[in-house]
Amino acid sequence: MNHSDKQKRQIDLLVAAPRGFCAGVDRAIKIVELAIKKYGAPVYVRHEIVHNRYVVDELKKLGAIFVEELDEVPDGVPVVFSAHGVPKAVPHKAEERGLEYLDATCPLVSKVHRQAERQTQAGRHIIFVGHANHPEVIGTFGQVADGRMTLVETLADVEALQPEDPEALAFLTQTTLSVDDTRAIVEALQTRFPNIIGPKGEDICYATSNRQNAVKEIAKSCELVLVIGAPNSSNSLRLVEVAERGGAAAKLIQRADEIDPAWMEEVSTLGLTAGASAPEILVREVTDRLEEYFDIREKNIQTADENMTFKLPRGLEAS
Missing domain, CATH: 3.40.1010.20 (4-hydroxy-3-methylbut-2-enyl diphosphate reductase, catalytic domain)
Structure with missing residues (x-):
């Protein structure tokens, strides 16, 4: 007898909002897509544009080539710098080599x-x-x-x-x-150091704070929180920690196929969020997978509104 024959157990799913892409990630991905459109493939990208395997693979299909160092970029092709920012020496080196570069730094x-x-x-x-x-x-x-x-x-x-x-x-x-x-x-x-000078505003970005606050809110009511994100994504790892501090167990997953239904044995309320570099399509993939095993009652828990957008670099405005 497979799991679809018997009555599926009901689980409440609290989906944190805001979650997923922030404005900086959104802009960085657009820069790569528009660069490929403008210059044709291949367009080189120094370092993963954002820390998410799915996003990187989708851009590879379009013609992006990811490298770790500028030396790996051949002459005469455009290069994009990732959302995380680069040392000053990198654009200098690109200029010396006459490379056309686009800076997707958040x-x-x-x-x-x-x-x-x-x-x-x-x-x-x-x-x-x-x-x-x-x-x-x-x-x-x-x-x-x-x-x-x-x-x-x-x-x-x-x-x-x-x-x-x-x-x-x-x-x-x-x-x-x-x-x-x-x-x-x-x-x-x-x-x-009482005289130490701090930044005028908060350096921790609005999206990081908002996603952490949303997880704090849902963790109170959940036995387990799933965080969709990459193991090298700083903001996703922080969401796992925030959930655990909030009293829930937490697991970092990259894709739905990593979910083990056995995790849910003691779970009646499950939390779900996604790091700032994880696309919404992965959130839907996870909810679809959960619905194969359980009767899911999904509820969006919104703790902030985000309407931040960042301008694209000159010459790349969506034409």
Whole structure:
């Protein structure tokens, strides 16, 4: 007897909103699509345009070729820089080689880059709150001269800081961090260095904060939260942590086929969200898969409205 013969068990599904694509991801994907339309295939992309396998595979079908370094891009073809931002040396190198490039860096990341330049020009040493080796962190460090910025990941890192001039410090943060963790680290920095200068607004982007708040809201009522996202996606990993702190179990999945119905044995209310680089089509794929096994009652839990859009680079406006 297969699972469709017997009465399906009912599960309440709380779908977090906002979820999925943010404006920066949306813009980055459009830039690749429009570049292929304008220049013809292939268009090279340095680093995964956004951290999502499905999105990358769809763009490959259109004629995008993904490489890790500029050296892998042949002469005479256009190259797109990913949404996470790149060190300054990368566009310089592209210009030296006469490559046509399009910068798909999220405008909110670019804002952090400009703040980094301003603070170092003002003679301050920057304490940067982020995750080592994340492309966004590498890109931001590459905006200033070596030695002008120090990375902190934990409260212990803050305690261990020995700046040359404790009176000439500034801090910035990666845009995809956990709002709560970052708040604790920033408070520790301000306690240790009362004159440290922070950014005027919040560096953590609106989409990251909104998605975390939405997960906090649904986690209260769920035994398990599924987060659709990539294992190398910082904002998706943070959503898993937020769900767990909210008292739910949480699992990161890339696609519906990773779901094991056995996970739901003790679950009467299931939560679902998607990281900022996961398309809505994957959310639908997951709900379809769940409906094969269970009688799903789906409810959208909206905690914020998003209507942010970012302008496309000049010369690429959708024609």
